[in-house]
Amino acid sequence: MAATSKDDGKAGPRRGGVTLREVARLAGVHPGTASRAINEETRGLVNDATAQRVLAAAEQIGYRPNPIARGLKTSRSHTVGVLIPDLTNPLFPPIVRGIQDRLERDGYTPLIANTDNDAERERGSIDALSARRVDGLLTATAQADSAAFAALAELEIPVVLINRQVLGGNMRSVAPDDRAGVRLAVEHLVGLGHTKIAHLGGPAATSTGALRSESFVETMRRLGLDADPALTVSGGAMTEAEGERLCRQLLAGGAEFTAIVAANDLVALGCYDVFDAEGIDCPGDVSVVGFNDMRFADRFEPPLTTIRIPHTEMGVRAAELLLEQIRDPDSPARHELLEPTLVIRDSTAPPRRDP
Amino acid sequence: MAATSKDDGKAGPRRGGVTLREVARLAGVHPGTASRAINEETRGLVNDATAQRVLAAAEQIGYRPNPIARGLKTSRSHTVGVLIPDLTNPLFPPIVRGIQDRLERDGYTPLIANTDNDAERERGSIDALSARRVDGLLTATAQADSAAFAALAELEIPVVLINRQVLGGNMRSVAPDDRAGVRLAVEHLVGLGHTKIAHLGGPAATSTGALRSESFVETMRRLGLDADPALTVSGGAMTEAEGERLCRQLLAGGAEFTAIVAANDLVALGCYDVFDAEGIDCPGDVSVVGFNDMRFADRFEPPLTTIRIPHTEMGVRAAELLLEQIRDPDSPARHELLEPTLVIRDSTAPPRRDP
DNA sequence: CCCACCGTTGCAACCGTTTGCGCGGCAAAG
DNA sequence: CTTTGCCGCGCAAACGGTTGCAACGGTGGG
Numbered sequence: 132m133a134a135t136s137k138d139d140g141k142a143g144p145r146r147g148g149v150t151l152r153e154v155a156r157l158a159g160v161h162p163g164t165a166s167r168a169i170n171e172e173t174r175g176l177v178n179d180a181t182a183q184r185v186l187a188a189a190e191q192i193g194y195r196p197n198p199i200a201r202g203l204k205t206s207r208s209h210t211v212g213v214l215i216p217d218l219t220n221p222l223f224p225p226i227v228r229g230i231q232d233r234l235e236r237d238g239y240t241p242l243i244a245n246t247d248n249d250a251e252r253e254r255g256s257i258d259a260l261s262a263r264r265v266d267g268l269l270t271a272t273a274q275a276d277s278a279a280f281a282a283l284a285e286l287e288i289p290v291v292l293i294n295r296q297v298l299g300g301n302m303r304s305v306a307p308d309d310r311a312g313v314r315l316a317v318e319h320l321v322g323l324g325h326t327k328i329a330h331l332g333g334p335a336a337t338s339t340g341a342l343r344s345e346s347f348v349e350t351m352r353r354l355g356l357d358a359d360p361a362l363t364v365s366g367g368a369m370t371e372a373e374g375e376r377l378c379r380q381l382l383a384g385g386a387e388f389t390a391i392v393a394a395n396d397l398v399a400l401g402c403y404d405v406f407d408a409e410g411i412d413c414p415g416d417v418s419v420v421g422f423n424d425m426r427f428a429d430r431f432e433p434p435l436t437t438i439r440i441p442h443t444e445m446g447v448r449a450a451e452l453l454l455e456q457i458r459d460p461d462s463p464a465r466h467e468l469l470e471p472t473l474v475i476r477d478s479t480a481p482p483r484r485d486p
Numbered sequence: 487m488a489a490t491s492k493d494d495g496k497a498g499p500r501r502g503g504v505t506l507r508e509v510a511r512l513a514g515v516h517p518g519t520a521s522r523a524i525n526e527e528t529r530g531l532v533n534d535a536t537a538q539r540v541l542a543a544a545e546q547i548g549y550r551p552n553p554i555a556r557g558l559k560t561s562r563s564h565t566v567g568v569l570i571p572d573l574t575n576p577l578f579p580p581i582v583r584g585i586q587d588r589l590e591r592d593g594y595t596p597l598i599a600n601t602d603n604d605a606e607r608e609r610g611s612i613d614a615l616s617a618r619r620v621d622g623l624l625t626a627t628a629q630a631d632s633a634a635f636a637a638l639a640e641l642e643i644p645v646v647l648i649n650r651q652v653l654g655g656n657m658r659s660v661a662p663d664d665r666a667g668v669r670l671a672v673e674h675l676v677g678l679g680h681t682k683i684a685h686l687g688g689p690a691a692t693s694t695g696a697l698r699s700e701s702f703v704e705t706m707r708r709l710g711l712d713a714d715p716a717l718t719v720s721g722g723a724m725t726e727a728e729g730e731r732l733c734r735q736l737l738a739g740g741a742e743f744t745a746i747v748a749a750n751d752l753v754a755l756g757c758y759d760v761f762d763a764e765g766i767d768c769p770g771d772v773s774v775v776g777f778n779d780m781r782f783a784d785r786f787e788p789p790l791t792t793i794r795i796p797h798t799e800m801g802v803r804a805a806e807l808l809l810e811q812i813r814d815p816d817s818p819a820r821h822e823l824l825e826p827t828l829v830i831r832d833s834t835a836p837p838r839r840d841p
Numbered sequence: 842c843c844c845a846c847c848g849t850t851g852c853a854a855c856c857g858t859t860t861g862c863g864c865g866g867c868a869a870a871g
Numbered sequence: 872c873t874t875t876g877c878c879g880c881g882c883a884a885a886c887g888g889t890t891g892c893a894a895c896g897g898t899g900g901g
Contacts, residue, residue, distance in 0.1 A: 148619075150857060161881045166859060173860090178879060195617045199557045200857035203886045206503075208554060218579045218586070221781065228573050231600060240618065242595055245586060262550045263595065400785065426576065430755065432787040505887060516851045521889060528890090533849060555887035558856045844901085851894080859885085870875070 149194045158188035165189075169196065202264065211453060212260035213243045214253065214270035221425040222395070222442070223271065226293065229446020230269060237454055239266070246272050248368070253279040261286055267453045269293055289456035293449045295338045296466055303456060305448045305467040307440035309339055310346035312471035316392045316420045316438055317350040319473055324481045325390040325418065326356055331377045331402070332365030333394035340365065343394055343422070361386040369394050374401020382409070389417055389482040396421035396428055396437055399478070403431065414480035424474055434476035441469055504549045513543040520544075524551065557619065566808060567615035568598045569608065569625035576780040577750070577797070578626065581648065584801020585624060592809055594621070601627050603723070608634040616641055622808045624648055644811035648804045650693045651821055658811060660803045660822040662795035664694055665701035667826035671747045671775045671793055672705040674828055679836045680745040680773065681711055686732045686757070687720030688749035695720065698749055698777070716741040724749050729756020737764070744772055744837035751776035751783055751792055754833070758786065769835035779829055789831035796824055 155165035160181060167173040168185035177185075188194075202208045213230060215223045227243065234241050242265060244256035253272060257279060260268065267289040272279075283290050284302075292304035320328055330347040333340030344365055351358040361384050366373040374393060378401060381388070393399040399421035406413050413419055413433060421428065424439035448467055455462055510520035515536060522528040523540035532540075543549075557563045568585060570578045582598065589596050597620060599611035608627060612634060615623065622644035627634075638645050639657075647659035675683055685702040688695030699720055706713040716739050721728035729748060733756060736743070748754040754776035761768050768774055768788060776783065779794035803822055810817055 148857085151859095152857075162858080163860075163882075164880055166857095167880090170859085176879075181879080195613075197558075197857055198618055199554055199563060200886090201859075202554045203552075203558050203857080203888090204859045206886075218573075218583050219781070221576070221579075224573045224576075224579055228600065231573070231598070235599075235614075240597055240614075243586070243598060244590075245583065258550075259590075259595075263553055403785075426574070427782050427786075430758075430786050431782075432785065503887085506889095507887080517888080518852075518890075519850055521887095522850090525889085531849075536849080552887055555856090556889075558858095558887080559889045561856075842901100845899095847896105847898085849895090852892085854891090855889085857886105861884090862882085864879105864881085866878095868875100868877090871873085 148197060149192050151194070151196070153192060154185065154189045154194045157192065158185045160185060169194075206264065207266055208264045209238055210240045210242050210263065210265050211267040211269060211450075211457075212256075212263075212265040213241045214246055214256060214260075214268065214272050215243065216248045216272050217245050218243070220397075221427070222294075222423055225426075225442035226271065226446040226449075229443035229448075230450045231446075233447045233450035234454075239454070241269075248272065250279055254282060257282050257286070261288070267291075267457050269449050269453055271295065289453055289460065291449050291452045291456070293445060297338070301464040303452045303464050303466065305445055305452060305469065306338070307438075307445070307471050308468040309342035309471075310349075311468075312422060312438040312440070313343050313346040313392060314350045315471060315473040316422070317347060317354070319420065319436070319475065320390045320392065320418060320479065321354050321356065323390075323418065323479060326482075327359070327362070327386075327388045328356070328390045328392060329362040329381055329388040330358075330364070331374060331381070331391055331393045331398050332363065333369040333398070334367055335365055340369070340394060347392060359386060362388055365394075366398075369398050371397050371401040371404065374398035375404050376401070378402045378405045390479070391417060391419045393419060393421050396423045396425045396435060399435055399437070400431065414478050415483065418479040418482070420479055429476060433478045436476045436479040437474055438471045439474050440471045445469055503552075504547050506549070506551070508547060509540065509544045509549045512547065513540045515540060524549075561619065562621055563619045564593055565595045565597050565618065565620050566622040566624060566805075566812075567611075567618075567620040568596045569601055569611060569615075569623065569627045570598065571603045571627050572600050573598070575752075576782070577649075577778055580781075580797035581626065581801040581804075584798035584803075585805045586801075588802045588805035589809075594809070596624075603627065605634055609637060612637050612641070616643070622646075622812050624804050624808055626650065644808055644815065646804050646807045646811070648800060652693065656819040658807045658819050658821065660800055660807060660824065661693070662793075662800070662826050663823040664697035665704075666823075667777060667793040667795070668698050668701040668747060669705045670826060670828040671777070672702060672709070674775065674791070674830065675745045675747065675773060675834065676709050676711065678745075678773065678834060681837075682714070682717070682741075682743045683711070683745045683747060684717040684736055684741075684743040685713075685719070686729060686736070686746060686748045686753050687718065688724040688753070689722055690720055695724070695749060702747060714741055717743055720749075721753075724753050726752050726756040726759065729753035730759050731756070733757045733760045745834070746772060746774045748774060748776050751778045751780045751790060754790055754792070755786065769833050770838065773834040773837070775834055784831060788833045791831045791834040792829055793826045794829050795826045800824055 151165050152162050155162040164177055165185050168177050168182040174182055198209060231241055242260060246253040246256055269291055271293040290302055292302055294306050296304040296306050332344040335341050348358040364377050364380055366377050391402055399419050402419050421435050421437035424437045428435045428437050506520050507517050510517040519532055520540050523532045523537040529537055553564060585596055597615060601608040601611055624646055626648040645657055647657055649661050651659040651661050687699040690696050703713040719732050719735055721732045746757055754774050757774050766772060776790050776792035779792045783790045783792050
């Protein structure tokens with residue numbers, strides 16, 4: 132391969148496009164030959180000298196292969212769809228960033244669509260993406276029972292699930308180890324001396340929500356504590372609004388508690404809101420631990436104790452799994468679990484001795 | 487590959503491919519006619535009854551036009567490139583979201599690339615995007631002097647600048663009214679009684695940075711105050727780290743001040759960091775106002791007084807300007823300014839009477 | 842009655858690349 | 872000096888739509 136970092140002064144990428152034909156003519160070969168020379172995988176089919184001549188010609192006139200034309204012939208678009216609920220949710224930008232960076236390295240381009248967790252929009256996005264002939268799909272939205280989920284399967288293109296996993300399916304996935312995460316959270320709280328711990332869970336229809344809740348009661352039990360059903364509620368989404376609603380519901384229930392493990396950081400923020408409104412001191416009156424360690428979690432009041440998961444890496448791994456499957460559709464399905472870690476800040480403290 | 491004989495009848499398991507030909511055959515017309523019937527703009531050329539027949543046939547077998555093939559012939563990809571510094575910067579997700587939503591309505595798909603404000607990466611992204619034959623470009627990155635900027639112009643495709651404007655150019659742009667924004671900030675501070683106000687500016691090479699700084703000294707002067715040069719510094723980026731650096735520099739300078747107007751919220755957060763480290767009370771010792779009102783600005787400690795700009799709308803308007811230009815390349819260039827508003831929180835207060 | 846014209850549709854040439862096929866020619870084998 | 876094999880390369884047919892052009896039947900005007 133010729134030096135790629137050559138400092139070219141006059142490569143003018145013209146809009147109208149230099150075509151392969153022109154390269155071929157300049158190199159004095161047939162377009163077919165030029166094509167073979169330019170493609171890495173087929174370069175072996177042409178004489179070394181000719182290949183060099185073609186490459187030089189291409190360089191000289193600034194040839195850029197037209198992916199549209201290529202895609203038409205090969206029915207590979209070198210694009211992949213990315214389905215997320217909402218880019219505006221701070222959880223996703225780092226994930227997407229990881230995806231973009233990894234994909235870019237391999238010449239793939241992500242097409243990002245927001246679904247707002249709306250089944251109809253999701254369905255529509257899947258349609259649009261498949262119309263654009265994406266080579267694969269990364270999705271952070273699939274609910275276990277969603278009809279859109281069926282649509283995914285029937286698409287017959289590589290799919291990898293992010294931040295979710297599906298039970299029996301042979302769909303690849305990468306997600307944080309949710310069980311381990313809340314285990315860390317509960318153990319931290321118990322270590323601090325808490326015994327009456329509440330859980331504000333996410334939607335049971337998502338593996339994330341379900342797993343975290345499961346692990347909560349499991350861990351409580353294992354530690355010999357009572358997971359009071361009145362203290363483990365779950366909501367319809369992991370948002371500040373839902374967190375607020377759930378927290379109020381908890382308070383209204385009347386059951387005592389000194390700590391909360393929230394389904395995620397946003398839910399934890401919802402708790403902060405009711406604390407402020409009700410004059411509850413955190414962590415004095417009640418401790419809170421979040422999940423995700425999203426950006427700025429260290430800057431809230433109080434700085435939030437939470438479970439950190441490697442967002443960017445999650446995106447990167449997801450992209451890698453997808454690329455792998457695109458290249459070898461028969462490779463075995465894999466489910467990756469990313470290790471979470473506890474990061475202790477100021478929203479957790481030992482419970483008051485005597486209320 | 488196994489020999490695919492010259493079949494034309496028995497269609498195998500179709501990957502994604504109901505073709506226009508099949509629709510035509512089902513409707514009993516020529517593919518060309520089917521094409522005209524399906525395209526809105528050319529439908530008038532075919533008999534109404536035939537058009538209905540074709541449409542019905544298309545519906546029946548679930549035909550989806552192949553944008554790749556279409557793009558090859560029309561040299562329109564119905565995609566637009568979006569250049570941003572870093573998706574992870576909380577300023578951008580809402581903008582991008584606005585872009586996506588608006589573009590989607592018109593059947594366009596955004597291709598998002600991160601440049602990290604690195605000239606080389608930017609150049610590379612522009613190359614990649616133009617290789618993908620985007621129909622236009624939205625960019626939130628162009629620095630006034632950037633070489634990449636020249637590359638943009640020479641691309642000869644519609645471009646609209648976001649959050650930046652370029653002086654003489656005929657390039658469309660949409661940006662917040664930066665001047666008005668810092669005017670609000672300064673007036674607020676002065677109204678509170680501050681007279682020794684510092685400014686932590688962004689890169690002078692960006693219109694955002696330059697304009698905000700300009701407006702700062704201008705407003706100070708207009709209000710009969712002294713814009714002490716020792717108190718108006720500017721950095722190389724609008725980040726927490728730069729904010730921290732600049733703030734320390736200010737402190738080291740020794741000149742007195744009771745308030746800071748920061749180039750943006752991130753820079754303000756940098757100030758918070760040095761306040762924490764140095765035991766400075768905000769707003770007691772010094773007031774701070776940010777710019778952007780990014781997500782969570784109300785949750786920092788203290789909640790940040792800042793200038794709100796309509797992020798999502800900015801994205802929407804940018805997309806609209808671009809679509810307009812794509813459809814009519816000769817339409818007059820326009821520069822839109824979005825009205826900022828002051829949102830007062832707890833990081834600003836009257837200066838202490840007596841230090 | 843002929844012709845010009847109109848609305849409608851078929852025909853075929855693209856758009857830029859990839860790729861199966863086959864053909865020369867040269868070297869090794871017989 | 873033939874035969875065999877292989878290497879390089881040219882040829883042309885796709886891929887799925889779009890679109891200028893021509894054909895065609897019918898109609899109204901001259």
